[in-house]
Amino acid sequence: MQCLFAFVLILLLLCFGFCESFECKSGAGHRSGVAYTIWVDQSGKGEFKSVQQAIDSVPCNNNKWIRIYISPGIFREKVTIPADKPCIFLEGSGSRLTIIEWDDHKCTSDSATFSSYPDNIVAKGISFKNIYNIPPVVLEGKNSVVPALAARIYGDKSAFYSCGFFGLQDTLWDVEGRHYFYGCYIEGGIDFIFGSGQSIYESCQVNFTLGKYAPQYPEGYITAQGRSSSDDPSGFVFKTCAFVGTGKTYLGRAYGAYSRVIIYRSMMSDIIVPSGWDAWDYVHQEGNLVYEEANCRGAGANTSGRVPWMKKLGASQLHQFVRRSYIDKEGWIDKLPIKS
Template identity: 35%
Template sequence: MKTHGVFSLSKGLALAALIAPLPAGLRADTNLTVAADGSAQFRSVQAAIMSVPAGTASNQVFIRIKPGTYRENIYLQREKRYFHLIGEDPETTILTYHLHANMPGPDGKPIGTFRTPSTLIDADNFTAENITFENSAGPVGQALAIRVDGDRVVFRNCRFLGWQDTILLNRGRQYFTNCYIAGHVDFIFGGATAFFDNCHIHCLRNGYITAASTPETEQFGFVFSNCKITGEPGVKTYLGRPWRNFASTIFLNTEMSDVVRPEGWHNWNRREAESTARYAEFNSKGAGANSTNRVAWARQLTAAEAAAITLDAVLRGNDKWNPIVRRGEP
């Protein structure tokens, strides 16, 4: 009996240790793997997402995606914070779907722009790495590869492939680094605050790169730093046009090929937008960078003004977010 009592006490202490909260600074992450060929826990990305109700700062969710083409409509719900999608190579790890605005919905009417994203990120504290996000509908009108409504969202070494409206950054703050983005009309748009660092913007047809709808109360909308802009042969593009008044878009130290039109910016045929749009460049380089014929209502920043537009200044916020710091991936 005494031996049994000691055993029971030891067993109870061990159980208590297992269920006790982790001390501050320690983590017990959830790690899942997806493989289209069935060699992992899940065949689909959405199935892996749905298997975990939510993540937390101390129990983050890492979903590793093996190379493959995953044809599925992906939705990361609002409560699924601290989720991370990690591929091995963006050229071979592809999340794609084919909805477009003119497709009929259940009521027989066109579904419209905002129901087309192949991937919808509604949660905060999300990251993606080494993944292609694609809308494969083609040049048939609005067709989003991704929509982001989450705050503190990071994309590293990802590709975004579409035509019109490739990326909708609806709200929150996002950081893109070493990413490739392709499209032709308004293919980076929305009201969020986003910083694009060392990204490659490629124009497939004549059109507009950005269509910001920055709220008047926000200091920054889209900031492109050390990026490059290219296009298909013969293509011409504007740097942006204002989807809403007070649109804010800035290009810093960006290499611009001759795909960029000499005037640079478009007013969306609304003269009143010229007095509110916050469009600017600094140290643009290349055949499309000549500022001589830029529209009079866009600005060329001084060196001092440009130096103040840092990653920290744009994205830090009241919560002192630093997107460079990784979230302790195991």
């Protein structure tokens, strides 16, 4: 009986430790503090010369914010944050100065330059690049555009501030979970913001580059959101963003039967095709798709030629999505160890 009691006690302690590990502890005050900082510098001034080495040094199931400061430089490496290493704050020296790049172009699941699996991850002032398609490789006399991801984000409660994402096809895989992108730059040409994330993109610049790198394509697609059912909470919300670039593009196409994208108070240049949206594999199911443009401006914001099934949400419905509470009812963003 005593052995059974000890066994149960150990299980409870393990369970408690596991649950706690995914809720980063706060420092003094309202905003969470950083327990300690790891310095990455290619010249050898820091503790590590590569970003991956610094991540590998973080204890498994860590439950305190650990800051990894990355000096200016181009870091030629693929970087992965494993699922058992939450509470990491990657801070670069600015998106034009700290760059993580690679040129993989295998399948979607393993070509990403940067992959993040755990909950509670923050990045600031870093560019993530997949340079395989920039410019595209010429095959049989034509520019060949293939999936080559800059980043894929799995974990819940992940935030990116003033980061850059560079690719051409499938640049940013917003896989799943609640994500917040603020002041970021995202470029690409085909489905370059895609996935089933429940995300807000605020004050971001979205740069369409298919016309620059592969002009043989008549048009591209900015988003491919994968919401799969009516009770799926996922969706992409673009708030006070700018859509610019070279060539012609759709705002998005349906990557799921209930795909949802909302664009609010944003600027659209003349790159947007008049119809705006594509049902893709869900023709005759358009009534389930939620594509909304509200209070936008610019040459591409004229909705008179949009697809007839584009949604028109009421003010109360719209506010459910454009307010931060769509992804942050419990206030996790304000507790991050960063000032926006």
